[in-house]
Amino acid sequence: MTRQNKVLIVEHSPVVAEGLKSLFEETEYRVIATLPTLESALERLPALNPDIVVLNPMLIDFSQRLKLRHIFQEYPNLLLAAMQTFYCEQSVLAQFHTVLDLEDNPARISTKLKNALEAISHETEGAPAGSELSMREKEVLKAISKGYTNKQVADMLHLSVHTVITHRKNISHKTGIKTLSGLTLYALINHLIDENEIQ
Amino acid sequence: MNNIQLNPSMKFSDLLNFNPELILLLSRFHIPLGFGEKTVEEICAEQNLSANLFLLICKVYSIKGYKISREEAERTDMGDLLLFLSDSHRYYLEERLPHIATHLMHIAEKCTASQGRLLQQFYEEYRNEVIAHFDYEEKTVFPYIRVLMEGKQEASFRIREFESNHSNIEEKLQDLVSILLKYLPPESSPQERISITMDIYHLTEDINRHSQLEDHLLVHYANMKERGNHDQTE
Known part of the structure; x- marks a missing residue:
């Protein structure tokens, strides 16, 4: 399998964004950009071409909140990870491939992403x-x-x-x-x- | 298979030449063997059965993916259809399932004790699911259709409830086939497993067609009536 380690962080809080970024430095994943809104992320997505998007679910427009898969439908190989900082409804989180928590340490983040990447590669290739x-x-x-x-x-x-x-x-x-x-x-x-x- | 060949004045025996599997439907229409040279129309008249409905069901059962036209749906004799559906339920429960059960029990005896138990349990669960499914139709849906046939409207039920509750009872049968063919130890009753797989295949096809009749004819009829009743009360 090719290396899938490019991460785009979409988070409006600088504290969380910077925190994530420094935690990611201790993992095999590489943060390629940090953006404050979903709109800006979607605009830059083709150019940045990340493997993983870590997204604060609160940044999804309310009317679109249950349509996450639709928003990212052109990027079937992209792993969508939620960064949960506030309470978020299960139905929204369920659309993500994995959910990161404020308590997660670098090892935990790494495991979660690795497991999710494994599942997603089966999903898109269609498990033989x-x-x-x-x-x-x-x-x-x-x-x-x-x-x-x-x-x-x-x-x-x-x-x-x-x-x-x-x-x-x-x-x-x-x-x-x-x-x-x-x-x-x-x-x-x-x-x-x-x-x-x-x- | 071409449906143009099917018409009320054709010989009944030609119908079975056209699709020998239709013979499995006869008991459900209470049509006895020994039809000689009689036509479809004559045989149906003897049984007091609408020939149109009989031929429509023959088409649905013979032609894969047959689309029931609006016209066919509208001239369906609902009373006869309900009788056929109920008789089919009885046929599945009293003839097909016990037959499959007998074979399954033989196979279970050849497996390890715990596999055998689980196999039996799986079958029991399936049977209960089927019973509940048919029960709902017999006790709720069919009586509702009869109320509509009398030109009345029941206050507490609408056909869309049936549409959204109409569960798929074929899924477990497909699982059973996978288990029988792929996962049981090869040495436990191979012949019986092959024969039961064919039985399950036929039953699945049969139930598929059965659901198609319910989904298209019953639902279409009820929708039409409900709309009519609604317009009258306005």
């Missing part, structure tokens, strides 16, 4: 049908087979809900199994879980 499940997909499958909800799985594995859903789609695509009880049966047959672990 017939290939084995990845380690991450197996983890997600194990958790949902045990009866955890998407939200709980997201919390347990430090993923966004959106990423969990993407993993689920890829799992279903590979196995040809869509329903929860079908996936549970699959997990059991393949010894990913034990019968007494099912709730």
